[in-house]
Amino acid sequence: MVNPMAMKLLLPIAAGGIVTNLFDVLFRYSNELRTIVDRFTPSQGNMCENHRIFVHAAGKNGVVDPLVLACTLVKLNDCRMVAALSDVSQQVVQERRLRQAETWFATLLDNVNDFAVISLDRHGNIDGVNAAAAVLTGFSQNAMIGQSLDDFDPPERGSASYTALEQMAIAQRDGWHLDEGWRQRDDGQRYWCQRLVAARSEDVVASTRVISGYTVVLRDVTRGESDSTKLKELLTTDHLTGACNRAHFFDLAERQRLRLSLQGQPLAFVLIDIDHFKDINDQYGHAGGDLALQSVTNLCRTLLRTNDIFARIGGEEFVVLLPAIDLEAAIATAERLRIAIAAMPLHLADDVVHITASFGCAVLSNSAETLGGVLEVADQCLYAAKHGGRNRVEPASIFVECPALEDSNGVQIPLAKL
Numbered sequence: 001m002v003n004p005m006a007m008k009l010l011l012p013i014a015a016g017g018i019v020t021n022l023f024d025v026l027f028r029y030s031n032e033l034r035t036i037v038d039r040f041t042p043s044q045g046n047m048c049e050n051h052r053i054f055v056h057a058a059g060k061n062g063v064v065d066p067l068v069l070a071c072t073l074v075k076l077n078d079c080r081m082v083a084a085l086s087d088v089s090q091q092v093v094q095e096r097r098l099r100q101a102e103t104w105f106a107t108l109l110d111n112v113n114d115f116a117v118i119s120l121d122r123h124g125n126i127d128g129v130n131a132a133a134a135v136l137t138g139f140s141q142n143a144m145i146g147q148s149l150d151d152f153d154p155p156e157r158g159s160a161s162y163t164a165l166e167q168m169a170i171a172q173r174d175g176w177h178l179d180e181g182w183r184q185r186d187d188g189q190r191y192w193c194q195r196l197v198a199a200r201s202e203d204v205v206a207s208t209r210v211i212s213g214y215t216v217v218l219r220d221v222t223r224g225e226s227d228s229t230k231l232k233e234l235l236t237t238d239h240l241t242g243a244c245n246r247a248h249f250f251d252l253a254e255r256q257r258l259r260l261s262l263q264g265q266p267l268a269f270v271l272i273d274i275d276h277f278k279d280i281n282d283q284y285g286h287a288g289g290d291l292a293l294q295s296v297t298n299l300c301r302t303l304l305r306t307n308d309i310f311a312r313i314g315g316e317e318f319v320v321l322l323p324a325i326d327l328e329a330a331i332a333t334a335e336r337l338r339i340a341i342a343a344m345p346l347h348l349a350d351d352v353v354h355i356t357a358s359f360g361c362a363v364l365s366n367s368a369e370t371l372g373g374v375l376e377v378a379d380q381c382l383y384a385a386k387h388g389g390r391n392r393v394e395p396a397s398i399f400v401e402c403p404a405l406e407d408s409n410g411v412q413i414p415l416a417k418l
Helices: 004-013 022-026 032-039 089-109 131-137 164-174 227-236 246-263 277-303 327-343 371-387
Strands: 045-056 067-075 081-087 112-121 126-129 176-184 190-200 203-205 208-210 213-221 267-274 309-314 317-323 345-348 351-354 357-364 393-395
Touching (some): 004 081, 022 032, 032 045, 032 067, 164 213, 164 246, 246 267, 246 371, 267 277, 267 327, 277 317, 277 327, 277 345, 317 327, 327 357, 327 393, 357 371, 371 393
Parallel strands (some): 357 393
Antiparallel strands (some): 067 081, 112 126, 112 213, 176 190, 190 213, 203 208, 267 357, 309 317, 345 351
């Protein structure tokens, strides 16, 4: 039994628009719900309360259109339960902005080397610079006047940081925007910089806010020891594996999707699922399963580029975000990861086990596509890889066969049926 409000939330995300089983609808977004129910032993009570399900964590059509659901499960008896669903998307957006503000103000008193103030006109050109800005960027004040901010403070190529124009657009919409990432001074030295862009709206015409310019604050922040850095790590990483967590991944992916519309570069996604992971848990316990997840994460991250994003999005499923990579290159990357995982010895109890994984690849190649659409394609490819025999890479349109893995003597390495 489903009331109209719950049906309104479930129908848009249900496969084929059919809602017959709650867990089936929510599985690809929150497959841990079944585990929560299975592990709840009391005869009745709250199994979970306001458990967040990130359907489109950073916006299916842009940063202003997220979709996050809160789910509460109550067990009535051994045969019946009640689920309450609510849309908390806007609450999540506000929380993210508040966390950004907390991080920003927390560093005012901790591990801040210096900060610079730059004034921009309404077109984004620099019309005022303080002395600290010249010291921070390495450019003289006179050289910066009249120029674009990104001429002196550009984000690293391939990073997830917004350009100055992108930050100005967000600040015009929201009033301000906070970003951080690696920057490079005039002499080539890299530093970790926080950048706050605030819109100035001193003019009002017909009760409409008119942007008259922007104030930019740049801050060189020492990394590693501040409480705010630790807080950010807790908010953006998976506690078990150290990989990027699901919510932060969608945030970064949406940033890259927005950048794609300006630069025209492809954005590749590789979904990874460990084969027969349940068998590992059944045979070696959850400690064995945890070790498998951690080992796969550590191995994959060492084989990826520094600007690639590796995230755990649920259970034994991971995703890799590959900026400026076409489908052929994404397949090659996935094959490299597949071979490495299959060759990795996993020490569980007294056994040495070789596990395998299946891969699905898809590429977002134009600005009209959505994250949800391209991930759906990658998920279908992953499903095909699973049903095609596992331990294989399945792309959206073409498939590159990879030779069998061999040792130094040319003998094929046997793969455990896991």
